[in-house]
Each structure stands twice: as C-alpha cells, then as structure tokens.
Amino acid sequence: MKKALIYSFLVVFVACTSNKKIQKAQKEINKTTVVQQTVVQKPLVVAIKSRYLLKDSSNVKVFMELDIENLKKDKFIEQLNDNFRFNFLVQSDYGVRDRIASGKIDITNQNTWLKDGKLLLSFEIPRPKNIPKALLLTEVFQLEDSKKSNNDLVIDFNGTRLNDRFGVFVGNFSIPVFRNYINKKDSFQLKSVENHPRELFLLRYKNDFTPAQSPMATSVRNGIDRGLEPEEIIKVNSNTNINLKTEGLYLAVEDTTNTKNGFGILVVDDRFPRLTRPENLVKPLVYMSTSQEMRAVNENENAKQALDKFFLGVTGGNQMISKKIIKNYYHRIEEANRLFTTYKEGWKTDKGMVYTVLGPPNKVQRSRDREVWMYSQNLNFSEIIFTFNRKPNQFTENYYELVRYPEYQAYWYPFVEAWRTGNVVD
Structure with missing residues (x-):
C-alpha cells in the first residue's frame, strides 16, 4: 500500500500590540498541521491461468492461478469479495453462444489461498453428459469500474x-502446478483429485532441442523429432514423493507401449526460469546476432569471455549500454521461460522468440487451435500480426507454431537493431 504525505503549513499572521498578543501570534506561527492522506490501492487483476482435473463421473475440478496486485495477506478474502465477482460459463466452443452450465464461484477460506504472491483457488463444475469437449470461460468482474478479466x-x-x-x-x-517444468530441488507427486492409487512410468529424454527459427524462415524444421528414444524408464506410484535429480524431458505415461496420451515434465536446474550460467546465457543470443557473430560465440570455449566479447562488440565497447542490454534482454528470456515452457524451454519456442524480441502483444485472440498476437501501430510500423497454430505432440497439447512469412523481415530487423543499440526498454 502506497502512502502519500501532503504537508500543509498553516501560518497565521496576527498584528498584535501587546506582549500577550505577540506570544499568542507566535504560537500560531509555529503551529504546523500535518494532513496525512492515504491513497488506497484497489486490487487489480494482472494475469490468469487455469487447468482442470476430472474428479468423477459427475464433476470436474477447476484450478486457477491469478496475479492480483494490492492484496493484503490478512484480508485478501474480504478484499476479493468486496471488489470482485467470480463467474463461470461452459459453452460448446469458441464463438458458440450456448450455455451448457454457468454459475458463481464462491471465494472462501476453504477454496482460496495466497501463496508466493499468487492467488490460488479451486471450484467444481458439473460434468455434462454426451459432450466430449467444451469451453470453460471464467470471468473476474471488478465491481468499481465494471472491468472484466x-x-x-x-x-x-x-x-x-x-x-x-x-x-x-x-x-x-x-x-x-500451472507450469510445465519442475526444478531439481522440488519433491513432487502425481495425484488425482480423489487420490486414486496408480502405477505410472516416467520416460526420460534428452533435452537438446534447438531454438525457434526466425519468423522469415522459408524452410521450417519439424517441431519435434518423432524418432525420440527414451534414455531411462522409471516406475513410480501416484501419491508418493518423487525426486528427479537428472535434468531432461520426462514423459509421464500409464503404459510404456502407448506414449500418445501422456504428458511432459521438463526437469530443470534450480535457478530456472532464470538463466545464470554463461554456457546457458550464450544460447539465446541467436535472436539478436548475425550468423557470423553466433559462429564466433559458439567457437569460443570460454562462454563468459564469449558473452563479454559479443556485447562489447555490438556496443562499440560501451560497458554501460552493454549492461543495460544484458539486464533487459535476459529478463525477457526469463519471462519467456516462465510463460511458454512446454516440452522445451520457453525461450526456444516460437511464442518465446516473438515475446523476447517484441515484448508482450497488445491484444491476443484465441480459438480452439489458433492464437493471434497483435502489436499496435506506432510511428515506426503499422500493426503487426503473428498467427500461431496449435501443434499437439506426445508431450503437450499446448504447443504452438508460428505461421512464417518473408514479409516479417521489414519489422523484425528494426526490433533486433533496437536491442543491439540499447534502445529497448523492458
């Protein structure tokens, strides 16, 4: 909560002739009235994530993670109920205005938590009969200004x-968890809503996937190698603690002979989504370097030295600008990892590449199998539109590939040059 202090000095000049009146006037002159004004910051929804688990034949349990600013730890339930209304609607699909189910989401101490700065809540919706898939829309309605998230x-x-x-x-x-990665230090369990016991398997693969190609690339490689072979198979039980100390891509399955319907878990070092080791920091330079510069970086066995040479090279030896670029660029990389990690690190994905170079889009439109990012027109360019098509694989259903066009070159290179000259503010 931010507080602003406005000091108002009230000075009263009194013309006095007697000593008594002079003393009285002096007291008035020396009197200072401090008026304290408290600016109340209302809670504000910044971002929402959601996922679900089928509970039984009649219910689905939905989980939400919300970034809401200005929540007090000791009063967040009261704040939420005073400032918001939470509702849900189940309909057949995007663009279909039917109503399979709807209702209000109650906010109580039993289904709502504040953890690590995130608001977490759960609620149940009815499981409709004879409907294989549907779209759940959740709405957070802000009472004061009627804003909807x-x-x-x-x-x-x-x-x-x-x-x-x-x-x-x-x-x-x-x-x-709402992310697709687990840090090595984390102990975790694979569980259902009703804690059903189940024997499961984790198949470990190498995590050596390449970064995204540029938006102008004409020949695009496949998103994932279908011929992947697991390096290790680990038998685990649901509801029991699992500790994985080897980094890599793990596929959780019920049957090792059928890997189509499992899901991937990326096990990463304990600093992820941040990149801090020089050998990891050099790889994302691919989005802001020439092929010749990248070749020089890769040929240098000393990753720290390669980083220093690259940034000092593009800035003409200006250390101040180099530090500014490093700070902003790798913050973008961290955010891309946090937001877009799937079967590979977020910065390597098509979404992560666009986010790293251009930042968050001004508007996003979604359908069942497509996502469109729009960057608003400004003095330097007209509106830019990036279209991502959903490309499910054995590890995730939420991987998206960019539709590439040579015409992006006119927009892309100016943004890259802005990074190289230190003109991007994160």
Missing part, C-alpha cells in the same frame, strides 16, 4: 490424456 480453458470430458486425470503437486499443497 477473462480466461478460457478447453476441457476434454473423456479424459483422453493422463493429465486430464492426474496433476503434478509440489510438496503437500492441494493445487497442482
């Missing part, structure tokens, strides 16, 4: 994939 989530009521029924739970917390 929405989230969309496609639910497969048939429970085709393992992660429709089992989630990753870190520690003893009752809400599954």
Whole structure:
C-alpha cells in the first residue's frame, strides 16, 4: 500500500500590540498541521491461468492461478469479495453462444489461498453428459469500474490424456502446478483429485532441442523429432514423493507401449526460469546476432569471455549500454521461460522468440487451435500480426507454431537493431 504525505503549513499572521498578543501570534506561527492522506490501492487483476482435473463421473475440478496486485495477506478474502465477482460459463466452443452450465464461484477460506504472491483457488463444475469437449470461460468482474478479466480453458470430458486425470503437486499443497517444468530441488507427486492409487512410468529424454527459427524462415524444421528414444524408464506410484535429480524431458505415461496420451515434465536446474550460467546465457543470443557473430560465440570455449566479447562488440565497447542490454534482454528470456515452457524451454519456442524480441502483444485472440498476437501501430510500423497454430505432440497439447512469412523481415530487423543499440526498454 502506497502512502502519500501532503504537508500543509498553516501560518497565521496576527498584528498584535501587546506582549500577550505577540506570544499568542507566535504560537500560531509555529503551529504546523500535518494532513496525512492515504491513497488506497484497489486490487487489480494482472494475469490468469487455469487447468482442470476430472474428479468423477459427475464433476470436474477447476484450478486457477491469478496475479492480483494490492492484496493484503490478512484480508485478501474480504478484499476479493468486496471488489470482485467470480463467474463461470461452459459453452460448446469458441464463438458458440450456448450455455451448457454457468454459475458463481464462491471465494472462501476453504477454496482460496495466497501463496508466493499468487492467488490460488479451486471450484467444481458439473460434468455434462454426451459432450466430449467444451469451453470453460471464467470471468473476474471488478465491481468499481465494471472491468472484466477473462480466461478460457478447453476441457476434454473423456479424459483422453493422463493429465486430464492426474496433476503434478509440489510438496503437500492441494493445487497442482500451472507450469510445465519442475526444478531439481522440488519433491513432487502425481495425484488425482480423489487420490486414486496408480502405477505410472516416467520416460526420460534428452533435452537438446534447438531454438525457434526466425519468423522469415522459408524452410521450417519439424517441431519435434518423432524418432525420440527414451534414455531411462522409471516406475513410480501416484501419491508418493518423487525426486528427479537428472535434468531432461520426462514423459509421464500409464503404459510404456502407448506414449500418445501422456504428458511432459521438463526437469530443470534450480535457478530456472532464470538463466545464470554463461554456457546457458550464450544460447539465446541467436535472436539478436548475425550468423557470423553466433559462429564466433559458439567457437569460443570460454562462454563468459564469449558473452563479454559479443556485447562489447555490438556496443562499440560501451560497458554501460552493454549492461543495460544484458539486464533487459535476459529478463525477457526469463519471462519467456516462465510463460511458454512446454516440452522445451520457453525461450526456444516460437511464442518465446516473438515475446523476447517484441515484448508482450497488445491484444491476443484465441480459438480452439489458433492464437493471434497483435502489436499496435506506432510511428515506426503499422500493426503487426503473428498467427500461431496449435501443434499437439506426445508431450503437450499446448504447443504452438508460428505461421512464417518473408514479409516479417521489414519489422523484425528494426526490433533486433533496437536491442543491439540499447534502445529497448523492458
């Protein structure tokens, strides 16, 4: 809560002739009235994530993670109920105005938590009959200004994939994680809503996927190698603690002979989503370097020295600008990892590449299998539109590939040059 102090000095000049009146006037002159004005910061919704687990034949449990600013730890339930209304609507699909189910989401101490600066909540919706998939729309309505924050989530009521029924739970917390990665230090469990015991398997693969190609690339490589072979198979049980000390891509499955319906977990070092080791920091330079510069970076066995040479080279030896670029660029990389990690690190994905270079889009439009990012027109360019098509694979259903065009070159290179000259403000 921010406080602004406005000091108002009230000085009263009194013309006095007697000593008594002079003393009285002096007291008035020396009197200072301090008026304290408290600026009350209302809670504000910044971002929403959601996921679900099928509970039983009649219910689905939905979990939400919200970034809401200005919540007090000791009064957040009261603040939420005073400032917001939470509602849900289930409809057949995007653009279809039907109503399969709807209702109000109650905010109580039993279903709402504040953890690590995030608001976490859970609620149940009815599981409709004879409907294989549907769209869940959740709305956070701000009472003061009628602002709405929405989230969309496609639910497969048939429970085709393992992660429709089992989630990753870190520690003893009752809400599954919303990310696709686990730090090596984390102990986790694979659990269903009703804690059904189940023997499961984790297949470990090498995590050596390449970064995204430029938006102008004419020949695009496949998103994932279909011929991947696991390096290790680990048998685990649901509801029991799992500790994985080897980094890599793990596929959780019910049957090792059928890997189509499992889900991926990327096990990363404990600093992720931040990149801090020089050998990891050099790789994202691919988005702001020439092929010749990248070749020089890769040929230098000393990663720290390669980083220093690269940034001092593009800035003409200006250390101040180099530090500014490094700070802003790797903050973008961290955010890309946090937002877009799937079967590979977020910065390597098509979304992560665009986010790193151009920043967050001004507007996003979603459908069942497509996402469109729009960057508003300004003095330097007209509106830029990036279209991402959903490309499911054995590790995730939420991987998207960019539709590439040579015409992006006119927009892309000026943004890259802005990074190289230190003119991007993160």
